[in-house]
Amino acid sequence: MYVFLIRRVLAAIPVVVVVTIFVFALLHLAPGDPAAIIAGDLATAEDVAKIRAKLGLDQPLMIQFFTWAGQLLRGDLGNSIFSAHPVSQLIGQRLEPTLTLTVMTLFISILLAVPLGVIAAWRVGSWIDRGVMGFAVFGFSVPGFVIGYVLIWVFAIELDWLPVQGYTPLAKGFWPWLSNIILPSVTLALAYMALIARITRAAMLETLSQDYIRTAHAKGLATPHVLLRHALHNAAVPIVTVIGIGVALLIGGVVVTESVFAIPGLGRLTVDAILRRDYPVIQGIILVFSGAYVLVNLIVDMLYTVLDPRIRY
Amino acid sequence: MSGASESIAIPDAPPARAGVVAFLRRHPTVVIGCTLLLAIVIASIAAPWLGTVDPISINPGQRLKSPSAEYWFGTDRFGRDLYSRVIYGGRISLIVGLSVAALATVIGLAIGLVSGYLRAVDAVVMRVMDGMMAIPAIMLAIALIALSKASVLIVIIAVALPEIPRVVRLVRAIVLTIREQPYIEAATATGTSLPRILLRHFLPNALPPLIVQATYICASAVLIEAALSFLGAGTPPEVPSWGNIMAEARPYFQLKPMMVLLPGIFLAVTVLAINLVGDGLRDMLDPRLARKM
Amino acid sequence: MTPPVLAVSGLRTHFFTRDGVVKAVDGVSLSLARGETLGLVGESGCGKSITALSILRLVPSPPGRIVEGSVRFDGTELLDLEPAAMRAIRGNRISMIFQEPMTSLNPVMTVGRQIAETVALHQQLPRRAAMDRAIEMLALVKIPDTRRRAAEYPHQLSGGMRQRVMIAIAMACTPTILIADEPTTALDVTIQAQILDLMLEMKERTGAAVMLITHDLGVIAETAQRVVVMYAGRKVEEASTRDLFARPRHPYTRGLMTSIPRLNRDADESARATRLTEIPGMVPALINLAPGCTYAPRCAYATGQCRIAFPPEVEAAPGHLVACWNAESLPEMERA
Numbered sequence: 033m034y035v036f037l038i039r040r041v042l043a044a045i046p047v048v049v050v051v052t053i054f055v056f057a058l059l060h061l062a063p064g065d066p067a068a069i070i071a072g073d074l075a076t077a078e079d080v081a082k083i084r085a086k087l088g089l090d091q092p093l094m095i096q097f098f099t100w101a102g103q104l105l106r107g108d109l110g111n112s113i114f115s116a117h118p119v120s121q122l123i124g125q126r127l128e129p130t131l132t133l134t135v136m137t138l139f140i141s142i143l144l145a146v147p148l149g150v151i152a153a154w155r156v157g158s159w160i161d162r163g164v165m166g167f168a169v170f171g172f173s174v175p176g177f178v179i180g181y182v183l184i185w186v187f188a189i190e191l192d193w194l195p196v197q198g199y200t201p202l203a204k205g206f207w208p209w210l211s212n213i214i215l216p217s218v219t220l221a222l223a224y225m226a227l228i229a230r231i232t233r234a235a236m237l238e239t240l241s242q243d244y245i246r247t248a249h250a251k252g253l254a255t256p257h258v259l260l261r262h263a264l265h266n267a268a269v270p271i272v273t274v275i276g277i278g279v280a281l282l283i284g285g286v287v288v289t290e291s292v293f294a295i296p297g298l299g300r301l302t303v304d305a306i307l308r309r310d311y312p313v314i315q316g317i318i319l320v321f322s323g324a325y326v327l328v329n330l331i332v333d334m335l336y337t338v339l340d341p342r343i344r345y
Numbered sequence: 346m347s348g349a350s351e352s353i354a355i356p357d358a359p360p361a362r363a364g365v366v367a368f369l370r371r372h373p374t375v376v377i378g379c380t381l382l383l384a385i386v387i388a389s390i391a392a393p394w395l396g397t398v399d400p401i402s403i404n405p406g407q408r409l410k411s412p413s414a415e416y417w418f419g420t421d422r423f424g425r426d427l428y429s430r431v432i433y434g435g436r437i438s439l440i441v442g443l444s445v446a447a448l449a450t451v452i453g454l455a456i457g458l459v460s461g462y463l464r465a466v467d468a469v470v471m472r473v474m475d476g477m478m479a480i481p482a483i484m485l486a487i488a489l490i491a492l493s494k495a496s497v498l499i500v501i502i503a504v505a506l507p508e509i510p511r512v513v514r515l516v517r518a519i520v521l522t523i524r525e526q527p528y529i530e531a532a533t534a535t536g537t538s539l540p541r542i543l544l545r546h547f548l549p550n551a552l553p554p555l556i557v558q559a560t561y562i563c564a565s566a567v568l569i570e571a572a573l574s575f576l577g578a579g580t581p582p583e584v585p586s587w588g589n590i591m592a593e594a595r596p597y598f599q600l601k602p603m604m605v606l607l608p609g610i611f612l613a614v615t616v617l618a619i620n621l622v623g624d625g626l627r628d629m630l631d632p633r634l635a636r637k638m
Numbered sequence: 639m640t641p642p643v644l645a646v647s648g649l650r651t652h653f654f655t656r657d658g659v660v661k662a663v664d665g666v667s668l669s670l671a672r673g674e675t676l677g678l679v680g681e682s683g684c685g686k687s688i689t690a691l692s693i694l695r696l697v698p699s700p701p702g703r704i705v706e707g708s709v710r711f712d713g714t715e716l717l718d719l720e721p722a723a724m725r726a727i728r729g730n731r732i733s734m735i736f737q738e739p740m741t742s743l744n745p746v747m748t749v750g751r752q753i754a755e756t757v758a759l760h761q762q763l764p765r766r767a768a769m770d771r772a773i774e775m776l777a778l779v780k781i782p783d784t785r786r787r788a789a790e791y792p793h794q795l796s797g798g799m800r801q802r803v804m805i806a807i808a809m810a811c812t813p814t815i816l817i818a819d820e821p822t823t824a825l826d827v828t829i830q831a832q833i834l835d836l837m838l839e840m841k842e843r844t845g846a847a848v849m850l851i852t853h854d855l856g857v858i859a860e861t862a863q864r865v866v867v868m869y870a871g872r873k874v875e876e877a878s879t880r881d882l883f884a885r886p887r888h889p890y891t892r893g894l895m896t897s898i899p900r901l902n903r904d905a906d907e908s909a910r911a912t913r914l915t916e917i918p919g920m921v922p923a924l925i926n927l928a929p930g931c932t933y934a935p936r937c938a939y940a941t942g943q944c945r946i947a948f949p950p951e952v953e954a955a956p957g958h959l960v961a962c963w964n965a966e967s968l969p970e971m972e973r974a
Contacts, residue, residue, distance in 0.1 A: 050476025058488045069492055157700075169374075169624065173617035175568050177575050177591065178609035185602045196599070243741040249696050250736075251756045251807065252728035265746050277478075284483035288572050302484070306491045306578045314488050322479045329479075340746055341791040 040333045044326050051322045052104065055315050056097055069309060083113065087311070109316035114308045119316035122301060129199045130286055130297035132209075136217040137224060137282060142275065145225040149232025149271075150259055153240060156233075164229055171226030176285045180219040180292035187215060197294040216293040220285045224278050231274040235267035242266070268339045276332035283321045368629055375628075378621025385615050389435035400429040400585045412603070419604065421593060430585040431608050437586035438567045438615060441501055445566035446559040448505040453512020454555070458547075460513060461520025462540065471517075474510040482507035482569060487578050495581040504569050508562045515558055519551045553630035560623035564616050571612050587612040641713075642669035643847055644693070644732075644815055649707035651685075651692045654700065662688040662702070664871040670815065675841070675848040677862030677879065679855060679894065685871040686851045690817045694728055695719075712814065730760035733808035735837075737820040739800035743792040749803045750776070750788030753810055760811045775806040778843075779836060798829035805837060812844045819851045834861065855894055859883060867891050870932035873951070877958040887960040889937045889968065931963070939964050 067084040068075070075083075083089075088096050103110065109119035152164035188196040194215055200208040239245065240263050248262045290299030298317055305313040336343045369376055403425060412419045419427050460470040477485070486503035493499045523529060523546050532542050573579030574588025582589055587608040594604035651663040663685045670676050678686045691697045692704050695716065709716040711732065716724065736742040744752055753772035757763055763771065769788070776784040779802040792800055801821060808816055818837060822830040838861060841848050850862055858865055858879065865882045867875040867890065875888040886892045931937070934944040941964060949963045962968075 046472045047475045047479050050473055051479050054476060054480065055488070059492065069494070169617065169620055173564065173568075173620050174613040175571055175609070175616070177572065178606070178613050181591075181598065181602070181605050181609060184598070185606070189599060189602070243736060243738055244744040246696060247736060247742045247804075247807075248744065250694060250728055250734045252725040252730055252759060253755070254722075254725060262744055262747075266744065280478070280481045283481040284569075284572075287483055287487070288576065291576055302487065303576050303578075306487055306576065309491055311492065314491055318480060318484045318488055321481055321484055325479045325481070342745060342793050 036337060037334065040330060044330050047326055048323070051319070051326075052101060053097075055318050055322075056100060059311060059315070060093065072309065086113070104319070109319065110312040112305075112310050112313050114305075114310045114313075119312050122313060123298065123316055123320055126296060126298045126301045128201060128297075129295045130290070130299065132199075132202070132213055133216055133220065133289065133295065133297060134282060134286060136213055137220040138275075140217055140221040141224040141228055144221075145228035146232050146264075146271065148225075149229040150236055150264060152229070152233045153236030154255075154259055156237060161233075164233065168226040168230040168233075171222040172230075174222070176219050176223060176288050177292050179222055180216070180289060183215045183219055184292075199293075199295040199297070212295075216289050216295060219292070220282065220289045223285060224282055227274060227278050227281065228271065232267065232271050235270040236263055239263045239266040265339070269336060269343075272332050272335050272339065276329045279325050279328045283325065365629070372625055372628060374621050375625030378618045378625060381614060381618035382622055385435055385611075385618065386439060388432055389439050392429075392432045392436065398426050398429050400425060400433040401583060411601070419601065421590070421604065422597070427590070427604065427607065430590050431587070431611055434585045434587045434590055434608060435611065435615070437497065437580055437584060438570060438612065440497065441504065441570040441580075442563040442567040442619070444501045445505040445508060445570075446563040448501065449508035449562050449566075450512055450555060450559045452505070453509045454516050454551075456509065457513040457516025458520060461517040461524070467517070470513070474513050477507060478510045480507065482565075483572060486569060486573055487576070490573065490578045495579070497580055497584065500570055500573065500579050504566045504573070508565065511562070512555070512558060515554060516551060519554070520547065523547060523550060557623060557627045557630060560619060560626055564619040564623060567612070567616050567619065640672060643672045643712055644670040644849075645708075645710045646689070646693065647708050647710075649689065649692055649709065650705045651688050651697055651702060652705050653702045661871050663692060665707075666868065666871070666873050668866050668873065668876065670847045670849055672814075673845050673847055674864065675838075675850060675862045677858035677865040678849060678851045678868065679853065679858055679865060680868035681853055684868045686868050687819050689868070690734065690819055690849065690851055693817065694732060694734060695724055696728075696734075726760070729756050729807075729813075730811045731813055732815045732817065733811070733813040734817040734819065735801070735804045735808050735821045738824050739797055739804055740824065742804060743800055745792055748789050748791055749795065753788075753803065753807050756807055757810050771810065772806070775810050776803070778809070778840070779803070779806045781806075797825055798833060801825060801829075801833050802836065805833075805840060809840045809844060809846075813846055815849065816841065816846045817849045817851070820853070821850075822857065823852070823854070867894070872932065872948070873959075873961065874933065875958075875960045875962075877955075877960075881955065881958050885955075885958075887954050887958065887965045887968070888933075888962045889939050889964075890933050892968075893936075939968060 067080050067087065067089050071080045071083050088099060091099070100110075107120065109123070111118055112122060115122070148164050148167075152161040155161055184196055187194050194211050198212055200212050202209045236259075244266075245258060245263055248258045253262075286297070287299035287302050289295070290297045291303050294300075298320070301313065302317050304310075305317070404420070421427055421430070456470060460467045482504075485507045486500075489503040489506065490499055523542075526546075529542055529546070570579055570586065571588035571591075574586045575592045577589075577592060579588055580586040582593075590608040591605050594601070594608075598605050646669070647667040649663055649666045650661070653660040653662055666685070666689055668676070668678075668689075678689065680686050688697060688702070692707075693709050693711075693716070695704070697704060704717060707717070711727065716727070719727070743749065747755075750769055750772045753775050754765070754768035757771045758765065758768035761768075761771075773784045773788050776787055781787050781799060781802055787795070787799075792803070795803065804821075816837075821837065822833050825833060834857065837848070840846075848861075850857070852858060862879050864878050865876065866873055867882075867888065869890050875882065875886070875891050877887075882891065883895070886895055929947065930945040931940070931948055934940040937944065943963045949961045951959050951961045952965070954960050954965055
C-alpha cells in the first residue's frame, strides 16, 4: 500500500514539472514582447524597460526559469505587477469563496448525478432513462453563464427567493452564506452532473449485465441492495475517474460562474488579472488550479485501491 | 477498468447505406440536431440577406431599445441592432468551432501517430500531454490570450491547444491496438514495413472515432470561445460574437434580461445541435459504444 | 408416492426482441421429488437454463417474460408470489449455482462476505455470527485455511475454489432445492469430478433435491435418478436414468448418446468432456419456428407427419414420457 502511494506521488512529479515549464513558457512563447503587452498601449519605452527588468525578462532564458522555479519551490509565486502584493497572498484572500463554490458543487453533483445514473441504468429505455440522457446532453451543451443568467432571472429577479449576486463569508452566518452560494453551485453543477450521470449510467449498464449481479439476485437480495452494494461498487472506478478528470471542467467553470455571480474568488481574480495583464497573478492561479487538479487525481488514484481489490500497481 | 485491455475495438464493417434511413428513423434526436445545425450554418452564411443591418454601426439615438418591428431583438448600449449582431455572431462561433476541430485533430493526429509508432518518443510525449491536461482548458486559453493582441486567430490557437491531448490519446490508443493485431505480425513477417501497414490499416480504423471526436471538440470550442469572449479574453470587441454580446449586455441584465438571454439561447442551441450530431455519428459509426453511452 | 417438492407445468418463457418473439421455453412440465436428483439435458440454447431461471423468476425482463404456466414449490405457486416473498425463497429454500465461477462472484467483495451476506439476509443473523457461519461453510466445501480465505477476493482463488465458494453460498441456508446450471463445464477436467462429488456430498448432508443442468450425459449417468431431455424449448423425453440409457425413445436422445463414446465413470477424461454438437445440423433459432416437430429438420427418422404438428407427449412405458410421432417404430439402437 505504501509502496503504491509513493509510486503514485512520484508519477505525479513529471506532470507538475511539465505544468511548470508550460506556464513559464507561455510568457515567452507568446508572440510579441510580453513586457510591452503587459505595460499596455499607453506605456512609454521607459515603462516597458522597467517592467522587463522587474520580471527579469532581460536575463537569459534558463536563468529566468531557474530563478522562477527556485522561488516556486519556496512557495513564492512572485508579486502582482498591478498591486505589488505577493501573489500567494492575493490567492489566499480569494480562496474561501472558490473553495465553498467548488466543494458545494462537488457535493450537489455527486449526490444527484450518481443516483440519477443508477436509476437510468436500472430502468434502461424507460422515460426516466430518456429524461436523464436528455438532461445529460442538455447540461453538457448549455454554457454555465447562460444557465446562470436564466437561474438569476427566475429565482432572484422574478421569484425573488435568492440574492442576485455576491458572496457572504460563512463567518457572517449560515443562511446568508448558503443563500448566496446556491445558485452559483447549481449553475456550476449542471455540466458536471451531466458528465457524472452519463458515465454512471454507462458503467452501471456494464456491471448490471455481469454474472455476479445474477448471483446477487439469486441469493434473494433486494434490488436496492443489488444496485448499490454489488453493481455500484463495481462501477465505481470509472465514475471516480470521471469525477477526477471533471475537476478540470469544474475549474474552468469556476472562472465563468464567479464572474456571472460577482463572487470575489479566484475566478474573479483571474478575470481582473487578464484585464490588467497582471501576468504573475495569472501564472500563480494556473499553478494553483493545476496543482489542485493533480492532487484530486492523486486522491482518485488512491481510491482505486480501496474500491477495487484487483488494482495493485 | 484496465485501460490497456479495454482500448479500442476494431469495427467490423462500415454500416450499409440503406441502414442510414432506418438509423435516422430510430434516432429522431439526430435529425433534430442536423436540422438545427443546418439552419444555424445557413443563417450565418446568409446573414447579410436575413433582414440584418450592419452589426457594428453605432446609432446613439437608438440606445437600449426594446424589441420592435424595426429592431427585432432591440438595440444595445451603442444603439447597434441586436438581431443583426446575434446573426453575425454565429459566424465567429462556427469559424472558431470548425477551425479548432480541424487544427486540434490534425496536430493531435500527427503527434499521436509519431507517439504510437516510436516508443522512445512516446513516454515523453505522454508526460507532456498529461501536463497539458492538468491545466484547465479555459485557464490555458486565458493565459495565451492575455499575452497576445486579441484576434480571432489567437482565440483559435488558444482554444485548440488544450484539445490536442484528447486527440493524441485517441490516435495513440488506436495505433497501439493495431500494432497488437495478429495480422500485423503476419504482414511484418512477409516483409511489409510497419509504417506502410499502419497507414493501410490506420485510416479505416481511426477515421470513425476521429470524426466523432472532432465533432465534440467543435462543440467544446464553440463553448470555450463564448466563455472567453464573455470574460473579455476572447474575440476582440469590434467583432460581434455571442460571448461578447452577452458580456456587453451584462450591466443591463436586471432591466433587459433578454439582451443577455437571446444570444445565450442561440449559443446553447448551437452547441446542443453539434453535440446531438456528434452523438448520432458515434451511434452510427461505433455501435459498440452506442448502447452504453 | 409423496407429492413433488417442485412441480413445473406448461411453463412458457418468451423473449420479446426487435426481430420477433423468441420462445426460449415453450410448454415445459417437470417435477422434482424431495431429495431427488433430476438431470436436465440438452444442447446449449435449448432452454434449460431459462427453465431454471424461470423457476427462480430471474429471467431478465425486459425482454424476457414468463407468459404462461405454473411453478409450484412445496404447495406454493411461485409465479403469483409478491416480490418480497419470492426473495425470501431465493438463496434460502431454492438456491442456484452458475456455470462460470470466474464471473459469478462479485470481484470487489471478499468471499467470506459473499457467503455471510446470504446467511445474514435469510437467517437474520448479526454480521459476526453470519461471518462465523460463512467460515464454517468454507470448511464444509473443503477449502483449507478458511479464516484467511474468507478475507480474500475471488481473483485470489482458483476456478475450482471459486466454484466451491459458489456451492458454499448456495448451501449456506440448507435449501430444499439446489439448481446447478452446468456447474462443472467451465472447470478443468481434473477438477470437475471433485466439484461434482462435493455437490453430491452436500446434497446427502442436507437432503436437498438437486436439479442438475448439463449437456454432459456422462455426468447425468453418474449422478441423476431421473432425466429430462430438452430440445428447442420443449421437453422431448423424460425417464428414470436407468430406463433412458437402457432404451432411449426419442431420436434426439439417441443422437446425444451416440455422441459420447462411453458412460463409464472411469472413461477417458478427455472423452467425457466431448461436447454434444456432433449431431448433424444446429439447434434452430427459436424464432419464427416452422410448425411441426422442432427436431424434424435434423432427424434421420422424420416422416411427413413430423413436419405438420408437434408430437404429443405419451407415456411409452411407466414413468417414461416421450414426444415423438415415431417413438414406437424406431429401430433398435445398435450398441458399440
